[in-house]
Amino acid sequence: MRPVLFTFAGVDVPAYAVFVALGIAAAIAVRRVEVRRLGYHATPGHQYVGLFALLGAMVGSKLGMVLFVGPEALAQLGWAALTFDFTGKTVVGGIAGGYLGVELGKKLVGVRHSTGDGFAVSLPLAQAFGRVGCWLNGCCYGTPTDLPVGRLAAGLHPTQLYEAALDLALASALWATRRRPLPSGHRFRLALAGYGAIRFGLEFFRGDAGWRVGPLTAVQWVCLAAAVGFGGSVLRGVIRTSRSSPENAASRDGA
Numbered sequence: 001m002r003p004v005l006f007t008f009a010g011v012d013v014p015a016y017a018v019f020v021a022l023g024i025a026a027a028i029a030v031r032r033v034e035v036r037r038l039g040y041h042a043t044p045g046h047q048y049v050g051l052f053a054l055l056g057a058m059v060g061s062k063l064g065m066v067l068f069v070g071p072e073a074l075a076q077l078g079w080a081a082l083t084f085d086f087t088g089k090t091v092v093g094g095i096a097g098g099y100l101g102v103e104l105g106k107k108l109v110g111v112r113h114s115t116g117d118g119f120a121v122s123l124p125l126a127q128a129f130g131r132v133g134c135w136l137n138g139c140c141y142g143t144p145t146d147l148p149v150g151r152l153a154a155g156l157h158p159t160q161l162y163e164a165a166l167d168l169a170l171a172s173a174l175w176a177t178r179r180r181p182l183p184s185g186h187r188f189r190l191a192l193a194g195y196g197a198i199r200f201g202l203e204f205f206r207g208d209a210g211w212r213v214g215p216l217t218a219v220q221w222v223c224l225a226a227a228v229g230f231g232g233s234v235l236r237g238v239i240r241t242s243r244s245s246p247e248n249a250a251s252r253d254g255a
Helices: 015-038 046-063 071-082 091-109 122-137 148-153 159-176 186-202 218-244 246-254
Strands: 004-008 011-014
Touching: 004 015, 011 015, 015 046, 015 122, 046 091, 091 186, 091 218, 122 159, 122 186, 148 159, 159 186, 186 218
Parallel strands: none
Antiparallel strands: 004 011
């Protein structure tokens, strides 16, 4: 744990802020590469989509805390989001808010095509940096454990590092396969499904005091819905693509 990464000119520089900034910078760089590869940059107004995504993520990350503290605190959380108080926030809410921000932004600026694939790799990449910052900051630790990994987190599961490694693996897999054909928008849905699955599993090791709905936490239900919903959408797209491919068409004609 090292909440203050270094001191410069007498000012303490927080580790969390540094790694969040690094994550945002890396995400912007990767998204810029992907946007040009996909040809999105040629669409008028597209440059504002990323801004709406950021604003939506900022508000959503705060309002999403209702999953942990309950709906009674919704008004307080809403005011904190509007005043840019982000001392407590959740990635799940941030992703949902960013998604809605993009959809709203597209309608306002007149972008009609899917833009999500430009965010597919940058989303888990930024999250990987952010979770390292959480680990250094001393927040988001897991439940107690006697395993050797507990030495990294004062006897607790270092769930931040678990997630950082899994997020980086997801980003790497999406980057390595980014040129494989998928219907437009499905690569972003794959990123959302992957993160939903990662977070669903990690919730069993996290020490959050969020409210439960039946056997699972509220966050787990949201993540499960994302993993199944977006994952099913990608699977249906792959099946449709394979059935409509020229090779399959030729095979059917030959039969």
